[in-house]
Structure formats: C-alpha cells, structure tokens
Amino acid sequence: MQQETWGQARAELLRSVGQNNFVTWIEPLAFSGLSEGVARFEAPTNFIGDWVARNFADQIRYQLTVAGAPVDRVEFTVASAARPAPAVAASPRPAAPVVPRADEGELPGAPLDTRFTFDSFVVGKPNELAHAAARRVAEGGPATFNPLFLYGGVGLGKTHLMHAIAHELHMRSPEMRVLYLSAEQFMYRFVQALRDKQIMNFKELFRSVDVLMVDDVQFIAGKDSTQEEFFHTFNALVDQNKQIVISADRAPGEIKDLEERIKSRLQCGLVVDLHPTDYELRLGILQQKAEAYRGQYPGLQLAPGVLEFLAHRITTNVRVLEGALTRLFAFASLVGREITLDLAQDCLADILRASDRKVTVEEIQRRVAEHYNIRLSDLIGPKRLRTIARPRQIAMYLAKQLTSRSLPEIGRRFGGRDHTTIMHGVKKVEELIGSDQQIAEDLQLLRRLLEA
Numbered sequence: 487m488q489q490e491t492w493g494q495a496r497a498e499l500l501r502s503v504g505q506n507n508f509v510t511w512i513e514p515l516a517f518s519g520l521s522e523g524v525a526r527f528e529a530p531t532n533f534i535g536d537w538v539a540r541n542f543a544d545q546i547r548y549q550l551t552v553a554g555a556p557v558d559r560v561e562f563t564v565a566s567a568a569r570p571a572p573a574v575a576a577s578p579r580p581a582a583p584v585v586p587r588a589d590e591g592e593l594p595g596a597p598l599d600t601r602f603t604f605d606s607f608v609v610g611k612p613n614e615l616a617h618a619a620a621r622r623v624a625e626g627g628p629a630t631f632n633p634l635f636l637y638g639g640v641g642l643g644k645t646h647l648m649h650a651i652a653h654e655l656h657m658r659s660p661e662m663r664v665l666y667l668s669a670e671q672f673m674y675r676f677v678q679a680l681r682d683k684q685i686m687n688f689k690e691l692f693r694s695v696d697v698l699m700v701d702d703v704q705f706i707a708g709k710d711s712t713q714e715e716f717f718h719t720f721n722a723l724v725d726q727n728k729q730i731v732i733s734a735d736r737a738p739g740e741i742k743d744l745e746e747r748i749k750s751r752l753q754c755g756l757v758v759d760l761h762p763t764d765y766e767l768r769l770g771i772l773q774q775k776a777e778a779y780r781g782q783y784p785g786l787q788l789a790p791g792v793l794e795f796l797a798h799r800i801t802t803n804v805r806v807l808e809g810a811l812t813r814l815f816a817f818a819s820l821v822g823r824e825i826t827l828d829l830a831q832d833c834l835a836d837i838l839r840a841s842d843r844k845v846t847v848e849e850i851q852r853r854v855a856e857h858y859n860i861r862l863s864d865l866i867g868p869k870r871l872r873t874i875a876r877p878r879q880i881a882m883y884l885a886k887q888l889t890s891r892s893l894p895e896i897g898r899r900f901g902g903r904d905h906t907t908i909m910h911g912v913k914k915v916e917e918l919i920g921s922d923q924q925i926a927e928d929l930q931l932l933r934r935l936l937e938a
C-alpha cells in the first residue's frame with residue numbers, strides 16, 4: 487500500500503522535477519517505508535542522499551502528502567551495501583557530478599520547481615516592486631539593471647521569483663543559457679573544481695551563461711576564496727552585459743563578513759526588498775492555493791471565514807501558511823469532513839500557537855530599553871541625546887524588521903513620530919550595521935532574544 491503511494495508520488499515527481507533530475511536523483515532512491523509522519527529512503531551514496539535532502543525533500547513530502555500519505559519529514563540513509571565510490575570507479579551514475587566544459591551544453595544548475603511561476607505568484611503591496619523587477623528581467627533583452635538584488639525574510643518568495651524568471655526566459659528563448667543555483671552550490675562546484683583541477687572549466691562554464699542567478703548569497707560571507715571567485719565571475723558577466731540576479735536574506739550592506747568590494751558591486755544594480763506579507767496578500771495566496779486544492783480534493787467543502795481566519799492568525803511567512811493549508815486539506819480529506827473553523831483550530835493548533843508568539847513593537851521597545859539601560863519613557867519620548875536617540879533608532883529598525891507594522895504605525899508607537907523619522911532611523915541603523923561592529927552585535931543579540 488505504501489509502495490503504491492510512493493509509486494503515485496514518483497509519477498508526479500517525474501512531471502515536476504523533469505526527466506533528467508528524476509533519472510539522476512529520484513530513481514536511485516529505494517523507499518523503505520513511512521511511519522509517524524516520517525518517510526524513509528535509502529540512497530545509493532551519501533552524496534545522492536544529501537543532494538536529494540537539500541533539493542527535493544520538500545517536493546517529495548508534498549507529493550507523498552498529495553498521494554494520500556501525510557508526511558512531515560523525509561529521511562535518507564545510505565544503502566548498507568553501498569560503499570563510497572572511488573573517484574574513478576565505473577558506476578551507473580557518476581558519484582559526484584564533474585564540472586562539465588562550457589561547450590558540453592548542460593549547465594550544472596539546481597532544479598527548478600515547476601510550481602514557481604509568475605502565474606502562481608500572488609502580487610500585493612509588499613512584493614509588487616520585486617515582482618515588477620523580476621518580470622522586467624524575465625523579458626530578456628539587454629540588462630537594464632545589473633544585478634537585480636532581491637532580499638527579504640524567510641519564505642517571502644525570493645526563490646519563487648527567481649525560478650519564475652528562469653521559467654519565463656526558457657519559454658521565451660529556449661536557447662538561452664540560464665543558470666540558477668544556490669550560493670552553497672556555487673561554493674560546492676568551486677571547491678570540487680579546485681579539487682579536480684578543473685578550475686579553468688569552472689571559470690569558462692560560469693562565464694558562458696547568459697543569465698546567472700545565485701540564491702541565498704549570504705552563504706558565501708566569510709568564505710574567502712569562494713567570495714573571490716564569485717567576484718570575478720560577477721565582474722566578467724557584468725562586463726559582457728549578461729544579466730545577474732541575486733537573492734539574500736538581507737540587504738547587501740547588512741551581510742556580515744562579505745567583502746566590501748562585493749557589497750558595493752551588489753548595490754550597483756537594483757536592490758529590492760520583499761516586505762513581510764500583509765493581510766490582503768496572505769488572503770490572496772490562501773485563496774489561490776485553496777483553489778488548486780479544490781481541484782485535487784473534489785467534493786471537499788471549505789466553510790466561509792476559514793481562509794480569513796488563517797490570514798489573520800498566521801503571519802510568520804508564506805511557507806508556514808502553505809504548510810497549514812496543505813495539512814488542513816489532507817486532514818479533512820482523510821477524515822472526510824468539511825473544513826470548518828473548528829477543524830482548522832484543532833488540526834493547526836501547534837502552528838497557531840507558534841504564530842501567537844509574534845513580536846510586538848512594545849516588546850521590542852522594552853527589550854531595547856533594558857539592553858541599553860535607559861527608561862522606556864525616554865526611548866519613546868522626545869530626548870535627542872545620542873545615548874537615547876541611537877537605541878531609539880535601533881528599536882525602530884527592529885520594529886520594521888520583525889513586525890508587519892507599516893512605518894506610520896510604528897511612528898505612532900514611538901510617541902506619534904512621523905513615518906519619515908522612522909525611515910531615517912531605519913536607514914541610519916542599516917548604514918551602521920556595516921561600519922559599527924558593536925551595533926551589529928547588539929542587533930544580533932536583541933533579535934535572538936526577541937525571536938526566542
């Protein structure tokens with residue numbers, strides 16, 4: 487029965503990851519079973535197990551759940567008979583991918599998720615600029631802003647937009663060489679090329695693309711030789727007017743341990759912030775996903791008000807929102823009940839509880855005042871002494887980063903200040919993070935305290 491479910495999930499995976507990825511990564515997996523929400527697989531090598539865990543676990547989980555076996559986690563072990571393949575051993579598939587020469591065609595990018603398209607991306611105020619910029623890049627043609635730098639918190643759609651750009655470019659110009667990969671994969675490729683003495687091939691390959699997209703670039707911070715190579719690749723492509731798209735979890739200037747010259751290069755094009763979602767955007771996303779689920783679970787009833795309730799209560803990020811809806815539909819179809827508010831509250835109790843631990847502006851003010859040993863009334867009040875004004879700006883910055891409050895709303899909570907004052911405070915702290923080690927450390931500590 488479980489094998490049958492895996493069979494169905496595999497068929498869907500073939501569709502969603504594409505033939506090449508399927509043959510290389512999914513086909514070699516042996517399904518060992520499913521219990522207590524954990525699906526277990528045996529992979530022929532550590533490398534395949536790691537790669538699949540990093541790149542396909544979410545899709546495997548999703549397809550198993552859709553096939554009727556709700557899964558929370560996917561685990562991979564290495565088949566006991568398998569030995570790590572020696573570098574030159576003949577094996578049905580290479581144990582580790584070699585860096586191909588630029589003229590060998592295939593680019594060593596990460597797989598693209600077929601679900602991440604512009605059509606499935608819901609646009610709202612918090613992401614409209616990022617969406618418009620991504621659309622512009624996806625039209626192809628000469629690079630108007632280079633690089634496009636997308637940044638924002640966890641699960642706000644950076645990867646989705648990058649994949650959407652790649653899909654669109656492939657559709658418009660199938661011959662275009664579009665390479666999408668994570669910064670971690672860039673490093674992995676680079677280190678492997680060094681080890682295999684194929685560094686010239688590596689350089690040639692990365693310089694031969696028309697569009698390079700690197701996700702989660704903050705990963706290379708502190709990794710000196712990878713940064714160096716990234717810098718050269720970046721410059722070579724920009725010089726040829728080839729488009730580069732980069733994403734990170736924060737603005738270029740805020741990435742610690744990233745070389746100054748890289749920071750300034752990253753700021754040369756268009757830097758766009760994906761803001762935390764607002765209620766309307768969350769509801770739009772939920773409506774779109776619910777529509778898709780209705781097709782998958784025909785006959786399942788969704789009571790009015792459930793989506794609105796979720797959009798109000800789950801404000802963390804879109805990934806959590808999606809997970810909640812997936813679980814809700816899977817659960818309701820298993821027990822054969824209508825999705826009501828009661829069912830949602832029962833089935834999602836843990837997610838709703840976690841979302842309740844939302845940081846408020848007031849909590850931020852209290853923590854910051856404590857940390858700098860000043861009175862809360864001074865932090866909010868009019869005093870302009872630097873010993874008070876700086877912590878105030880830090881609190882403004884954290885309020886902007888950690889809550890979904892708008893600048894005017896934050897201004898009101900800071901003694902009725904104008905939104906431009908808040909904007910100035912946020913900008914000031916953004917500048918200081920790069921130059922003032924103490925402030926960067928204070929912020930890290932405060933964030934940890936507030937997000938605990």
Ligand SMILES: Nc1ncnc2c1ncn2[C@@H]1O[C@H](COP(=O)(O)OP(=O)(O)OP(=O)(O)O)[C@@H](O)[C@H]1O
Pocket residue numbers: 602606607608609613638639640641642643644645646647735771804805808
């Ligand atoms: N505006 C949106 N419309 C539809 N789906 C969205 C939107 N924003 C995010 N999502 C969905 O939320 C999930 C998380 O998005 P994504 O992986 O792009 O986030 P991210 O910003 O790259 O986060 P991370 O930094 O954790 O990698 C994806 O399934 C994506 O499809």
